[in-house]
Amino acid sequence: MNPDFLIIGGGIIGLATAFRLANEGAQVTVVERNIIGAESSWAGGGILSPLMPWQYSPAVTDLCDLSVARYPDWIASVQASSGLDAEYWDCGMLVLPPYELEIAQNWCQQHQWQSELVAARDILPDMAEADALWLPGVAQVRNPRLIKSLRGAVLDRGVKLIERTTIMPMLADQHSIKHVNTxxxxxxxxxxxxxxxxxxxxxxxxxxxxxxxxxxxxxMLLFKTQPHVLEHVIYQQGIYLIPRLDGHILVGSTVEDVGFDKSTTPETRHDLMSAAFKLLPALSKATLVQHWSGLRPGSPDNVPTIARHPEIENLYANAGHFRYGVTMAPISADLIAEMILGLSPSMDITPYQWN
Ligand SMILES: Cc1cc2nc3c(=O)[nH]c(=O)nc-3n(C[C@H](O)[C@H](O)[C@H](O)COP(=O)(O)OP(=O)(O)OC[C@H]3O[C@@H](n4cnc5c(N)ncnc54)[C@H](O)[C@@H]3O)c2cc1C
Structure with a gap:
């Protein structure tokens, strides 16, 4: 029997969409060119927030805020279905200067974000003396574990996964797609x-x-240290450190417009290491485990497309989540499912329309 929905791409967005639709009783197939979750969704850091939220439009921050609010229940439901822990951790984020202090504080106040000015050294004894902005509400998830957990959860809901199969460019027959070639x-x-x-x-x-x-x-770089060397995300001028519960620490990241080139460069490794050692000197004694890159789905202003095609009645996009697809996954899945199933939307979807 043909499925109700065919999802093209088995990253976090495709899997989250499949999970939501299957929860509504739909028959869903996910087709993935490679193996499930091995692209951007694996490569990312898993911080559940825009890095400096006050620098983004409401189209980004409203989507992120609602998604973050839904994360604990969503993760609990994914984990209950798969039996696999995604390592959701409300570890908080420390933003170090220079940053727009007044704008940041006003933004936090307006958006009911908890924030506090702290001496960076109170949180990290190795830090230079400076006022930092502590954002205790920022959580993280461990991407590769989330992917495994989501994979298990969708299988539990009867979703069919087809890997190592590429969907060819889609051809519409007037106002609908009759089939896809793979x-x-x-x-x-x-x-x-x-x-x-x-x-x-x-x-x-x-x-x-x-x-x-x-x-x-x-x-991105990955180091291995002892657990508890770092217990919060720290961010300074484009560089972040993300601790994992088992003592791994991620260092990221670049944003490079180089097409579909996934290579890594020694210059970037050097730059990321220098910046990271300055932030956390203890890291210079740690082992560098891995250096990788991933291709984010870059969109203008970080605003994704979550929409029905303007002319083709059975074609939808849930794509272009750029730097924050892990953060935005639960709400994006809810919005596209609500649209498809004729349910009332969780929020205003105007900013996410197809061009
Ligand atoms: C270094 C880095 C750090 C990041 N840090 C964060 C962070 O801290 N927080 C956060 O929220 N986000 C972060 N992101 C962004 C986040 O990872 C992405 O926005 C998110 O993973 C996008 O998910 P996706 O499912 O749309 O894309 P992908 O994970 O890339 O999945 C798309 C899938 O579609 C498949 N596919 C493509 N074409 C076809 C085809 N023709 N047929 C079949 N399959 C196809 C691909 O193989 C791929 O598996 C980061 C990303 C990177 C690279």
Whole structure:
């Protein structure tokens, strides 16, 4: 039997969408070119917040705020279905100067975000003397574990996963898509939902584009230390350190416009290491375990497309989440499912329309 919905792309957005639709009783198939969750969703840091939220438009921060509010219940439901811990951790984030102190404090006040000015040294004894902004409400999740947990959860809900299969660019027959061609034959469904991350535009070659979505490379380092060396995310001028519960520490990240090139560079490794050692001198004694890059689905102003195609009635996009797709996953899945199923939307969806 053909599924009700075919989801193209098995990253966090595709999996979260599949989970929500399957929870509503829909028959769902996810088709992934590679293996589930091995692209941007694996490569990311898992901070559940925009890095300096006061620098973004409400289209980004409203989406993130509602998603973050839903995260604890969403994670609990994913973990209960899969039996796998995603390591959700409300570890807080410390923003170190220079940053726009007054703008930041006003923004936090207006958005009911808890914030506090602290001496950085009270939190991290190794830090230089400076006032830092402590944001205790910022949480994180461990991406690779979240992917595994989501994979288990959708399988538990009866979602079919097809890996190592590429969907070819989609051709619409007037106002609907009848089928898609893949590297393993033809697939049919009632509705088609593009969750193809940085590759979204390639799939839609003969369609009016969604908001321009293009790959934006991010390089990341992973160190191994003892647990408790760092217990909060710290951020300073584009560089962040993310501790994991077992003592791993991530250092990121670059934002590079280099097309679909996923290589890493020695210059960036050097730059990230220098910045990280300055922030946390203890890290210079730790082992560098890995250096990788991922391709974020870059969109103008970080605003994703969560929408039905303007002319093709059974084509949808949930894509272009750029720097904050892990944060935005639960609400994006809810919004696209509400749209498809005719339910009232959780929030105003105007900013996320197809161009
Ligand atoms: C270095 C880095 C740090 C980050 N840090 C954070 C962070 O701290 N917090 C946060 O919220 N976000 C972060 N992000 C961003 C976040 O990871 C992304 O926004 C999110 O993963 C996007 O998810 P996705 O499912 O849309 O894309 P992807 O995970 O890239 O998934 C898309 C999938 O579609 C598949 N696909 C593409 N084309 C086809 C096709 N034709 N047929 C079949 N399958 C196809 C791909 O193989 C891929 O698996 C970071 C990203 C990077 C790279």
């Amino acid at each position: 590297t393993n034959g033809r697939l049919l469904a009632g509705g088609y939902i593009t969750c193809a991350g940085a590759w979204t535009q390639e799939l839609l070659t003969n369609q009016p584009p969604a908001k321009t979505i293009k790959p934006m490379r991010g390089q």
